[in-house]
Amino acid sequence: QQQVKQSPQSLIVQKGGISIINCAYENTAFDYFPWYQQFPGKGPALLIAIRPDVSEKKEGRFTISFNKSAKQFSLHIMDSQPGDSATYFCAASKATGRRALTFGSGTRLQVQP
Amino acid sequence: EAQVTQNPRYLITVTGKKLTVTCSQNMNHEYMSWYRQDPGLGLRQIYYSMNVEVTDKGDVPEGYKVSRKEKRNFPLILESPSPNQTSLYFCASSLNGGRARQAEQFFGPGTRLTVL
Numbered sequence: 262q263q264q265v266k267q268s269p270q271s272l273i274v275q276k277g278g279i280s281i282i283n284c285a286y287e288n289t290a291f292d293y294f295p296w297y298q299q300f301p302g303k304g305p306a307l308l309i310a311i312r313p314d315v316s317e318k319k320e321g322r323f324t325i326s327f328n329k330s331a332k333q334f335s336l337h338i339m340d341s342q343p344g345d346s347a348t349y350f351c352a353a354s355k356a357t358g359r360r361a362l363t364f365g366s367g368t369r370l371q372v373q374p
Numbered sequence: 375e376a377q378v379t380q381n382p383r384y385l386i387t388v389t390g391k392k393l394t395v396t397c398s399q400n401m402n403h404e405y406m407s408w409y410r411q412d413p414g415l416g417l418r419q420i421y422y423s424m425n426v427e428v429t430d431k432g433d434v435p436e437g438y439k440v441s442r443k444e445k446r447n448f449p450l451i452l453e454s455p456s457p458n459q460t461s462l463y464f465c466a467s468s469l470n471g472g473r474a475r476q477a478e479q480f481f482g483p484g485t486r487l488t489v490l
Contacts, residue, residue, distance in 0.1 A: 295478070302483070306481065307479070350416060352416075359419075360479070361419040362417065
């Protein structure tokens, strides 16, 4: 049972465009929602994270939008750059206890010059 | 440099031959965890450790063992590897204490394991 569903599986965006990746979760006990960026041959790196008491968080060109009632959250990458080309994973966890991150299946983003 | 290191980075072995993948962090993190990454499934937790000598099962622990004798090290042991354990493995660590800090997990570079 996949508790975090992520879409799309792959995404191609032109340089300067907006990249949007969506995730939906099932477990209402989750209270921490991070996004990870992974480049080939590297481990996932934390990009930005949000807690459910906030509807939006912005860090530079990256914004998380969170809809608690719909149990959905999304990542928006504004002014997408070729250097943003990577695989993006949404995740969810409880911030206490075993803190297991439940990951989405990933989105491969390609930003074309 | 603050980091999580894993060794080896690549390993090809045969069914049944015991192996250990090491994980070490230099950030004085109490919490450490192992994940495996498979196409279309994201990352799934294998085992985790809240502190020295405290370990517990994650979502997919079958066929794996861990130990936590020192704070900085958290080796993953496959006593009798099988082909379905062919995967990309990641070690992660984080601090204990404070919801924001302990929720942020730092990942190692990964170990690609192939079991023939």
